[in-house]
Amino acid sequence: MTHTLLQVDNLKTFFHGEEVVKAVDGISFTLEEGETLGIVGESGSGKSVTSLSIMQLLARSAKVESGTISFLGTDLVRLPDPKMREIRGKDISMIFQEPMTSLNPVFTVGAQVMEAIRLHQKVSKSEAQEQTIQLFDEVGIPEPHKRIHYYPHQMSGGQKQRVMIAMALSCNPKLLIADEPTTALDVTIQAQILDILRRLRDSRGMSILFITHDLGVIAEIADHVLVMYRGKVVEHGEIHQIFEDPKHPYTKGLLACRPRLDTKYRRLPTVSDFMDSTVTDAGIEITEKQMTPEKMEQLMQQGRGRLLHPKPILEEIGHQWKEGEYSADTKCVDPAEKPLLSVKDLKVHFPIRKGIFSRVQGYVKAVDGVSFDVFRGQTLGLVGESGCGKTTTGRAILRLIEPTDGVVEFEGKNVRSLRGQALREMRKKLQIIFQDPYGSLNPRMTIEAAICEPMVIQGIGGTRKQQSERAAELMKEVGMNPDFLRRYPHEFSGGQRQRICIARALAVEPDFLVCDESVSALDVSVQAQVLNLLKDLQERRGLTYIFISHDLSVVKFMADMMAVMNAGEIVEFGPAEDIYANPQQEYTRKLINATPRDDLQHIHQRQEERKQARAERLSTIASV
């Protein structure tokens, strides 16, 4: 016997800025106790706003125009704030989409979780700490005893996200709203988290509102799925129904666009291959399009193949070039060519201080002797579990962090010895897309200014006007409306911000780009569009990438060569396909296996498990 926990009725949430943005435009759904509702949808379709509306934590310019949000019978929209406060954190808790900026920079992460515990539970400080450590352990933060004393800036992106999760879980809420909770997590941790969520849901009857763009994750956890598109619900149904028989062209598109470990696409299909949307006076009209087999074929065949390291090197690292094993268009770099970027024995150690006066207590060896080469036109995929030092490596290459040791050579020049103009020149060619898109955008700059800025700095792109035109173009390329150029970073959804960062990095037409989890917050259709764009650019302009991601399918799609990192070191290095097909390390294998699966069989299996667990719980309740 279940009853309705949350019922959202015709919810409309608008932003009243310079123009009205109808972020959520009349959506309705219900959520039963113990149920998981997955919300998927286009980036910027109103998922986060919906969840924030439920929490009543909307920005100042947002207003719930109409509709009700009934939680256990009380309408949250009209609930006075003191009452709402009792519900927040205790009955409903939320994992925010951007863990980077959602943690208070001046408190240790442990203190922040402990606070959440102590706000709603009558426990002593030490008990709360005990619980926190346990939670940290559960969500897979290594060395939780130490980590509770870390400040947010000392944690990697994924670690911060896990802190957020721990915080949200700390009080056993009735309803957990998880907004893209695993974007920054590597697959092993993601699996672990999903496990926890499932367990909590089934053992405690917790309901989950799970927002994600990752259909694989949806498949792993959700009972029902809600598909959102431009502030509206376009499809709502049980999980297997959506996967088996999607009705709406958008849903169909989503299911088709997702890169899988086993796909052979050179380019990914995008939603526009499945539907057309035209803006008319009345609104947006959507027309379904059929995906033709020719088109499919085209996607499989067109586009660049892979570019591997010179043969001698391949040999050296134990991935001999075996004629025929690689697809036809896989090429090798000419042995005479010098690598564009060469990293030798890079080390970044962060000192750990404790207390006010105390000295350095020890070092976090974030990167500990990493060496690799990247050749012009290549894509190096960098994978590894969260906190293994990927971001730090990327930043050290650009000298945003001074490396402790090691050599980084770009175009044969030692990056560490560059100064002034030379450094500027280097930065024109070498760009990075940051893992934290919100943090890396100046809150007081319109995104037009943000995108134009690199052009202004590097003195390219012609006149101001031409630069803005180029900015508009870039916006279109990353799938965004050029009209948005006049907005400020806080007025965007997570995915939109990520795209802005990509657009900004592309603005200077760099030779080399470090993409740090750059598509993690994008829904598959946009992700596909962006990935295609990156590939196109590579083909057209011979761009070189270091592609950092935890999503192995994306890395596999993108990367030519791949490095697997663990605890600051590279444990495996070789052609991407080789590594997938034939992982040498246990660690790598674990990563590959943990990738979420969205085949129907798997979904059915999950649902079965689910039923069982629920029955068990009900029986225990009955027997009490």
Place this chain on the structure above:
Amino acid sequence: MLTYICRRLMIGIFTLWAVTFIVYGLIRSMPGTPLTIQQDMVSMDNMMSEKQIEKLEKQYRLDKKWYIGYWYWLGDVLQGELGRGINDRRKVSVIISERLPKTLMLTGTSLLLTYLLCIPFGLWTTAQSGKFRERALSTFLYVLYALPTFVAAVYLNLVLAVRWDLLPLYGSSSEGFNEMSTLGQFQDILAHAALPIFCLTYGSLAYYTRFIKANMMETVQQDYIRTAKAKGASPARVLIIHAFRNSLIPLVTMVGLTLPTLLAGSVILETIYQWNGIGFLFFQSISGREYPVIMGLVLMFSAMTLLGQLLADVLYAIVDPRITYS
């Protein structure tokens, strides 16, 4: 950090040297010498003779170039000797230390009171920002800010001390203070200090309140404030624990900057309330060109200023873990 502090203290000595050197140069370049005034103090009927003036000039080292005089002064200081007042012939250290407690009592209480009031005011106005009552309080504070101290002091004296006879008119203690009981002494001090402390405090409230509000408004926009709210923390908790902690950096700067005012006193209030403090001493010493006293005071102010700056710098690293000094 400890080494940082030690290093700063060492450097501070150098800074002190530079400051005193500059100030010594400045005061020696101000027109007039201690003799200018002394010559005037001699009665109408007499004048100091040339010989006497020469002697005095020698004594005060006025016959030497200022930078040479400075080294003499520095030599004395290094021997722990700050020199002697010119009017008040006692040692500078004695003159200053006699007045210091009084000033500290006023300024210390006032500074404490200012911060104790403006922090809640600042937080409250942040919470109520834009509402009528916030506007009303802010405007009221601006009125206070615009009300000159000497006006308030005189009117308060007129009403509270003369008309109603509730509080003493001036002075820092009553006659027979030493014979009073401890409680009586406390009450007496309180009664005497009430008005000057009030006058010293009210004007700055608007400034600090607005300062805190401005910084808080910036902080409460941040995402982590949303996180705190999502935890179910009360608005007060969100404001005080989460937001306030993050706007401490400017406040700490402010504290560092205001620390030296502890020693500065206020010329106007000290004159009106006949409160023999440092402010009046400083003013008097400047007009009298009492070089040794000025230098002693400057040395003291500077040391305090440097300490304030050091304190602020150290506190930065404490209130914001992202800031480190290596």
Place this chain on the structure above:
Amino acid sequence: TGGTSEVSQEEANKAIAEFDYDLGVADFEAPTWEELEANTKWTDKKVTHALEDVKAELADYTPPVPPAEAAQLKSTNQEEIDTILASMKIQPKSEDEVDWSGTWVHHVAGDINSLNPLPMSSTADFDVIGLTGIGVINSDINMRPTGNGSVVKSWQVSEDNKLHKFVIRDDLTWSDGEPITAEDWEFTFKVIKHPEMAVYIPAIASSLEKVDYVKAYDEHTFVVFHSESTAVNDWSDEFPIVPKHIYYESIAADPSMADSDIHLQLEEKPVVGGPYEVVSRTRGKNVILKRREGYYMHNGEQVREKPYYETIQMEVISDTNTALMALSKGEIDDMIIPAPKWNTDAASEDFYAKNVKVSAPQWGEYHICWNCESELFKDPKVRKAMSYAVDYKELLDRVLDGLFEQANGPFHPTSWMAPKPALPLYTYDLDKARQLLDEAGWKDTDADGIRDKEIGGKKVPFTFTIMRTPTPTSEKVVRVLLNSLSKVGIKVEERQTEFTVLQQKAQDHTFDAIYGGWGSGTDPFYSKNIFGTDQQRNYGQYSNPKVDELYEQGLVELDPEKRAKIYQEIATLIYEDQPYTFLFYPSELHGFNKDMRGYQFSARGPFHYSPGMESLWKVKAD
């Protein structure tokens, strides 16, 4: 803090042994008593008993209205002021009228720097020392020197006026019970003359510049040896004395008189010889004096007038607003009322509730000093033009509330040295001023509204800066001048400066004009250092050989009649040269508690003469 002496006993002993008290007077060979008596023809000088004399004088005096009635008057016109003054000056008719246990809280504006008379420097110091100290010469109410009868038995001078012999009374004791002897004078004189002491006691040392020696010939007799024979030698006989038995060792050990324990102790509670002794001192707050029995009683007999007040409290309040409130509140008993407050705060109901106010002329003057060496003011015509450009009526009636009289020379018209008949006053006459300026060659040739003149081939506009100290009255006074000068084509910049800066610029003669004032000395000879060529206070560098010569004569002329003539002539010459534009003679404005009686005003106010403060008394409450 700082109370403990850092000097060890041994070092102190060594210092005492090495300190040569005769160092400052080593050049002087004093004659023996016999030589002295043999070679000198002594004439007696007048010795008076100030308070006794006043009492006697007023014994039969009936005030125009009873004092209690006079106390109700509000001093809105001169008549009322005169009535109050005439009624309040009475002395008690019987002992019972006096509140012998009364306290007088006397206001002083600046802190009392020193209770030791030697380093005294401020007027407040002077007030305290006037009550606690003794001296041989008094100034009477007319500013004439007389022997102080409560200290000296006789005072004789030699024919050439260079030797002054004093025989002091034998019933004088210090507050520690030791007798006061002639030795104390000799000792004090040597201390003052000692070269090492000069830095610590600059003021007093300068007054004894022209005295060679003071020698004690026996316990009660001492002779003052003046180096020159002048008309003002009498004044140099007067200097405060300190007890030799206390200071002999301590000064040798610590000439600064500020470091050693004993000096610090003495600074708080000095050993004194006067009618009052210090019972407590709080720096920056007050000094409390108590009537000293040892002064008026000797061996169980009353030998001097018993001081009226049991306690005199010198209360320091530097802010006049506060002081006025304290006066209204009855917390202080008297104060000098600043002129701008006369008709405002000092005319309010709460002021009159407890107080009366009076005014009386004073021998000071305010002026604008022109720098006679500057191109602008070299020509006396220009200076005269300036004097014609002052709107005296506006100045005196408006700005100064009609409180003060217009001045036309350095000496107050009521004084003996002022020209008789009085010289005509300058009037406000812009046309005359213009004419004089035209005559002096200052014309507006370029029609820019400012006069100019060709000097040394360069056109110099008539613009100058007038400096003044930051007082409210000075600002207003200067404004009057500025406004009228702008109308005759002169651009004046006004510059308010810190007192010290003004003083320094004045001493360096780096100024065009200064607004300032001189208080009054006891004798007109002092004005030599103001108007004499190259004198130290001659800031405006005025020079007239005739005047210089007259000053020389005035100093040595002993006949009062002839002396008066000399100074009158000086005043006339100065009037003609107008090195100053004289503005006004200030009056002493004073508020008294209604209970106070016995005050009379000298040319230096109600206190700074004999008996002065001692003549004030408090009526017993019914």
Place this chain on the structure above:
Amino acid sequence: MSAVQEVAQQPVKPIKPAQSQGFWATSWRYYRRRPMAMLGLYFVILLGLVAIFSPAIVGTKPVACYYKGSLYFPMLGYFNERWEPAIFTTGDHFENKYEPNLKKNDPDSWAIWPLVRQDPIERVRSDWFEDQPGNPDKAEGKPSWKNLMGTDSNGVDVFAQLVHGTRVALLVGFVSMGIASVIGIIVGACAGYFGGWVDFLLSRFIEIVLCVPTLILVIALLAIADHPSIWQVVAVIGLTGWTGIARLTRAEFLKVKQIEYVAAAKAMGAGPLRIMFIHILRNSLAPILVPISFGIAAAIFTESALSFLGIGADTLTPTWGRVLHEGQNNIRSMWWLVFFPGLAIFLTVLAYNLIGEGIQEATDPRTRDA
């Protein structure tokens, strides 16, 4: 399935040119929407107008007059004495009495008078204007229809002094704080951003300036100047008053430079100047604006305090501080001498703060729309 589905009711807006305005232009656009902030701005503009037109608002010299066949503008004399036509001064000796003299010397003359016939420097006497009695002075000078805000103890009209005093009140604030903010922000920004030895040197410099007492500096500097005017005082206030701003800027920079977007800008190759003044400064305005907005108002106090200490402007320049100072001397009997300048200062403080608040809100995109 070719269903045509209507998805969103989004209004279709005309596609605007994507060109957006700069940060400051946008801020200004938002600033304009804040009525209180605009009120503050209007007030300051009003003060500016009053300052410019002060001689036409109140004065005794005609705005324009026709005299002996020529046209003159005697009111300019209020800005600079030399601008008053000489014919009225050294020529025909008007002695400020324009009305009777114009008539007497030239029956054909005419004049346009200021709105209020009062003088900021001199007491208007009874013979200055036919239909206007002389000014009362001292305690009689209460506010009245003739003297809107009363007269000071010299009988000079307070309204006239305040109106003419706006010139100094505005300039003192803007110039001194202008100097102070520029120095303070630059020094603080460099110290905070570069850190290391730059911070070390600049911090020591800040400390030294902080330690040298302003009073000493003022006296010493004014002594050096031959003709010290209000400008020297302003310069000294400006040259010494920047330390607080510098410290605050430095502290903010220390904090903000740690934020990711600074790294992002660096990665783009932005030079230090750009990062400092375009990226960090904008985000550090909150604590800096407060001392500046208060400082502009406080300069008026400082000016009057300096004249209290006996240093400062000449008295022929009417200033608010002077009236206040005059009020201090007559505090019990002439309340209007404190009240009106106090009111003026209060309104100015309020206005500057409203502007400051407005700027803060308008420059923060997150609070703009609220």
